[in-house]
C-alpha cells in the first residue's frame with residue numbers, strides 16, 4: 001500500500017515536460033489545504049494496512065516550504081498507519097536543496113530523495129530549460145550525502161540533441177561517482193504541445209536522433225551492469241536490494257492512493273485520476289467533491305495492465321499470473337509472445353517471460369503484441 005502526493009508547481013517550465021504543473025506558485029497554501037482535505041476524504045480508499053511507501057512527486061515537491069510539507073505529513077500520520085520502515089521519497093530539484101532544507105526534510109522523516117539532475121552539462125540543461133546549473137546539481141548531491149541521506153536516486157535524461165555519446169558517458173560517470181544507490185534514466189521524448197515539439201517544428205532544434213538515444217541507452221545498460229547494478233525496470237537501475245519500493249509496487253499491481261491534481265489511484269478493480277487543473281481541483285475540494293474520472297477494469301483490462309507492466313520489469317510476467325484471468329489468456333499470451341522469443345527479444349525460463357537486453361529497446365512494441373484488443 002502506498003500514497004502518492006502530487007505537488008503541481010514548478011519554478012519554470014522545462015521544454016519537454018508534459019506532467020501536470022503550474023508556475024503560479026502563489027497558490028501553494030490553498031493547494032496544501034486542498035490536498036490535506038482530499039487526504040481526509042480519501043482515508044477509506046486503502047484498506048487498513050500500514051503504508052509501505054509515501055511518495056511526493058510532481059511538479060516539484062521540493063518547491064514547497066517546510067511548513068506546508070509538514071502539514072501534509074502531519075495529516076498522513078493522523079489518518080494512516082505507516083510501517084516503521086516505510087520508504088518516504090521526495091522528488092527534489094537541485095536548486096531547492098540547501099543545508100536548511102535538507103535538515104528540515106530529514107527531520108520530517110523523508111528518508112529517500114529523488115534528485116532531478118537530468119544532465120551535468122550546461123548546454124543540455126539550457127536546451128531543456130531546466131532551472132538549475134551543473135554546479136547546483138553537484139552541490140545538491142554533496143549536501144544531501146553530507147546531511148545523512150543514504151537513499152538517493154538521480155534522474156538523468158539521454159538522447160538530448162546537445163549531447164554526444166562522450167558527454168553521456170561523462171554524465172553517467174559523474175552520477176556514479178556519488179554513492180547513489182538508484183538511477184532513473186529516460187530518453188528525451190517529444191510530447192505533443194510541448195515547447196520542445198514547437199521548437200523542433202520551427203527548426204530551432206533538430207528532431208530527436210533515435211539512433212543516438214538507443215546507443216546511449218545501450219551504453220547505460222552496460223555501464224550499470226559493469227558496476228553490479230540491477231536493471232529492474234526499463235528506466236530504472238539500482239544496487240541489488242535498493243529497488244524503489246514505491247514504484248515497484250505500481251509495477252507489481254499493488255494498490256495505491258494518489259492525492260492532488262492529476263494524481264492517479266488504483267485499488268485492483270478500478271483506476272481513477274483527478275482532474276489536471278489546479279483551480280478546478282481546489283474549487284471542487286472546497287465544495288467537498290473530489291474531481292476525478294474512474295475506469296472500472298474488466299478482465300481484459302486487468303490482463304493488459306499486467307502484461308504491459310510486468311514485462312517492463314526484471315521479474316517478468318509468469319503464466320501463473322496470467323492464469324488468474326483464465327486459460328484462454330494464457331494460450332493467447334503464449335502464441336503472441338512466441339515471435340519475440342524466436343528473435344531473441346524475450347527470454348523464457350520455466351513459465352516466466354522477461355525482456356532480454358536487446359528486447360529492452362522494443363518494450364512498447366512487444367507489450368502491444370501481447371495485449372488483448
Ligand code: SF4
Pocket residue numbers: 009010012013014017018019021058059060093
Ligand atoms: S521540473 Fe519536472 S514537472 Fe516541472 S516542468 Fe520540469 S520536468 Fe516538468
